[in-house]
Amino acid sequence: MPRIVFVQPDGQPVEVEASVGTSVMQAAVHNNVRGIDADCGGCCSCATCHVYVEDAFAARLPAPDAMEDEMLTGTAAERRPTSRLGCQITITADLDGLTVRVPDRQI
């Protein structure tokens, strides 16, 4: 299974295994990763699964769709060019090692 690394705001990395076809948000929730709230359960309605994708991977992900792009305007922590909603990133085999930073707050 692909490995996903969540880097906490204090710099501590948490590595988890994720099933292909699930989302980065689900990987975080199922592995009890702190800092990913996922209030709406993954339907792109709450913007509480905000992550910063590490540069090396950011360009390899499909671009956010219009809905995600709009929701990202309302994230609690600063929006950056690498900001994504974890619920909208689908895990694929070639994302093994995907590294995302968890912002300091989601609401």
Added chain:
Amino acid sequence: MDQDLVIVGGSYAAAQAIASARAAGHTAPIRLISAEPDLPYQRPPLSKGFLLGKVDAAALPIRPEAFYRDNGIDVLLGTEVTAIDRASRAVVTAAGERLRYGQLVLAVGSHPRLPPLPGIDLDGVMVLRTLADAVQLRDRLPAVAAAVVIGGGFIGLEVASVLAVLGKTVTVLEAEERLLGRGAGAPLAAHVAAVHRARGVDLRLRTMAARLVGEGGRVRSVVTRDGATLPADLVVVGIGVTPQTALAEAAGLACTGGIDVDAHGRTADPSIFAIGDCSWHPSPFARRSLRLESVQHALDQAKAAGATIAGRATPYDAVPWFWSDQYDVKLQMVGLTQGWNRHAVRGTAEGGRFSIFYWCDDRLIAIESVNRPAEHMMGRRLLACGARLSPAEAADEGFDLSSRVVRTGNSAPPASSSA
């Protein structure tokens, strides 16, 4: 003194209260008691993606098993609490077991109302609240040709949209003159009605079911009060819920429109809290007490109560927000429309992307967005800071809404925790 925290419930409020109590430093034992057989799970997908087969049961738990294990939570599933013995600080289960508590959280939710109609007990007449309800409904769908949905609220309309997408013949009966009487403003309700009609849903307003007719114990049709007979091999009832107040009432706790609590989610008994769907709570935003049925409410009130339980008294003071997905229409609502007397539309209904702003006199009280997530997110900021905005400004797409957000030093809601 026994400091054990006992939480009764099976969804968002229960799971969040545990997380927030632990995050705020509550180290004493915590016991979760749920009448349902599953760990606390998400209910919103049950009327949407779950029925369509896009979300499976494995994705529903709010927190994984490891969360409860790592936090030292004693989880009792399939266990119904039948009484609270306040004098000896214990809850009594259906099996007669007495479990002592230092502090008790009632996150017991609500249950769907059923109209007292002839035939309501027929096979094929269903409500949707629990995972078990949703599994039953989903498994039945392949054999359904025609369905009648009783009630034009969010649950009924979400189910109607799933049924329509699956190609079923769908009729929605709504007793009032418009949809979403409690959940949305009339202008949004009119748009939602048009969306459903465009998808072929037979939407009948000011129409009530008179009786359900069966054959061999199975529902076959619905007869309306105006005499129409609607063939139906499935009837879904979504006419609202009743808060689960029986436990609290029997224990002598006041229940006005739910279990009465203060700003911290605490009942008149200082060791008992009530949060989520079941709580009748003061809302600084609404400037009155009310009951809310939403994920946001359950989570935010649980955060406040959890922190308070851990000794960090935290008031619950969030602006309510909600969402609903029907077809490809994303509805996002913030604030409460009750009492509005002015409104403005930003964008156009014809374009399918717009927001409706509502005022009570000069006070902006709600924003409902259709496929406009950015305006919804902006709306949350506007309402949280009590922004002043005129209808003309709201309707002008060239007007920068963010210019009206008042920055305060501390805009974070109480006791936010991501534990």
